[in-house]
Amino acid sequence: MPSDISMTPEALKAAILDYKARLSVTVVAHFYQRDEVFEMADITGDSLELARRCQADESEFVLFCGVGFMGESVKVLSPHKRVVMPKIACCSMARMISSEYFDSSVAYCESYGIKSDDIMPITYINSSAAVKAKVGQMGGMVCTSSNAKTIITRALQSGKKILFVPDKCLGQNIARDMGLVASVIGDGTDAAKAHIICYDGFCSVHQLFETSDIDFYRAKYPDIKVFTHPECKPEVCEASDFVGSTSQIIAAIKALDPEQKVVVGTEYNLVNRLRDKNTYVLSSTKPECPTMNETTLYDLYVTLKAIDEGNPINEIFLEDEVSHYAKIALERMLAL
Ligand code: 13P
Ligand code: SF4
Numbered sequence: 384m385p386s387d388i389s390m391t392p393e394a395l396k397a398a399i400l401d402y403k404a405r406l407s408v409t410v411v412a413h414f415y416q417r418d419e420v421f422e423m424a425d426i427t428g429d430s431l432e433l434a435r436r437c438q439a440d441e442s443e444f445v446l447f448c449g450v451g452f453m454g455e456s457v458k459v460l461s462p463h464k465r466v467v468m469p470k471i472a473c474c475s476m477a478r479m480i481s482s483e484y485f486d487s488s489v490a491y492c493e494s495y496g497i498k499s500d501d502i503m504p505i506t507y508i509n510s511s512a513a514v515k516a517k518v519g520q521m522g523g524m525v526c527t528s529s530n531a532k533t534i535i536t537r538a539l540q541s542g543k544k545i546l547f548v549p550d551k552c553l554g555q556n557i558a559r560d561m562g563l564v565a566s567v568i569g570d571g572t573d574a575a576k577a578h579i580i581c582y583d584g585f586c587s588v589h590q591l592f593e594t595s596d597i598d599f600y601r602a603k604y605p606d607i608k609v610f611t612h613p614e615c616k617p618e619v620c621e622a623s624d625f626v627g628s629t630s631q632i633i634a635a636i637k638a639l640d641p642e643q644k645v646v647v648g649t650e651y652n653l654v655n656r657l658r659d660k661n662t663y664v665l666s667s668t669k670p671e672c673p674t675m676n677e678t679t680l681y682d683l684y685v686t687l688k689a690i691d692e693g694n695p696i697n698e699i700f701l702e703d704e705v706s707h708y709a710k711i712a713l714e715r716m717l718a719l
Contacts, residue, residue, distance in 0.1 A: 440464075477511055
């Protein structure tokens with residue numbers, strides 16, 4: 384009998400399918416997961432879809448293959464559920480903001496004469512539960528890349544300034560799209576003159592895409608379409624034909640004529656899964672998300688085995704107060 388560590392991918396897959404058939408577990412995977420992990424999932428989707436669908440799921444365990452903030456969001460929305468993750472990998476953007484940095488961002492706005500009562504905070508879902516809780520406590524909401532425009536539109540109705548954390552690119556892209564003025568913390572511009580004040584965070588993967596990559600593909604294939612994620616730099620999104628969340632990009636590609644060439648600026652695993660003779664990756668490097676890629680088939684197997692043995696590993700637990708206010712911020716989003 385080989386030890387677990389030397390099991391072949393086929394043996395791991397067979398064992399995973401066996402656990403899934405016997406246990407009350409739903410395996411969930413974001414589009415950026417490795418193919419062999421993604422194939423084992425019962426639920427796949429973008430951040431918003433995963434949050435919604437896990438809330439409606441009835442299994443005892445959600446086994447979340449993704450990054451930490453995604454598993455935390457499931458736990459916040461369904462505190463009775465047991466949420467485990469093969470790897471509690473932390474999205475590099477989510478790590479750029481803590482609750483202390485959130486407080487100093489509010490202080491930054493105040494230094495421009497904006498009272499804290501006149502700030503409507505919005506946090507991108509790529510943030511910790513602690514940051515979501517801060518936002519919920521201040522009357523704000525969460526958004527994802529698929530609903531950011533709707534959420535900002537609603538937030539503007541409050542007549543307040545929007546403090547948008549942590550992704551400056553998403554904030555700037557939405558502002559441009561809606562004809563609003565954005566400033567970025569520390570950029571030297573007058574925050575009081577902006578509609579949206581963005582925190583200075585970003586996604587290290589989506590920063591890889593450059594307008595020179597777009598120029599390269601447009602020169603090579605003049606009729607090519609360029610589809611990008613709103614975490615890309617503003618100038619990259621501005622030069623694109625379509626900007627959307629992971630699910631929206633997939634749907635837009637599927638709606639194209641099969642002979643239409645398209646080049647895609649988002650994480651490698653997603654694009655590679657769609658790749659055919661007409662679909663290209665918008666980078667001369669391999670734009671993989673290192674933290675999404677931490678989860679392997681073996682980790683998935685080990686996590687299921689631990690549940691089967693009655694000793695779950697990597698379970699998500701949150702402080703009651705954090706959970707309470709983070710839930711308010713997430714539910715305000717889901718209500719829209
Ligand atoms: P989506 O909500 O579009 O799936 O994006 C999540 C993410 O982390 C993109 O980098
Ligand atoms: Fe975070 Fe970027 Fe990875 Fe998305 S691609 S999970 S934003 S590091």
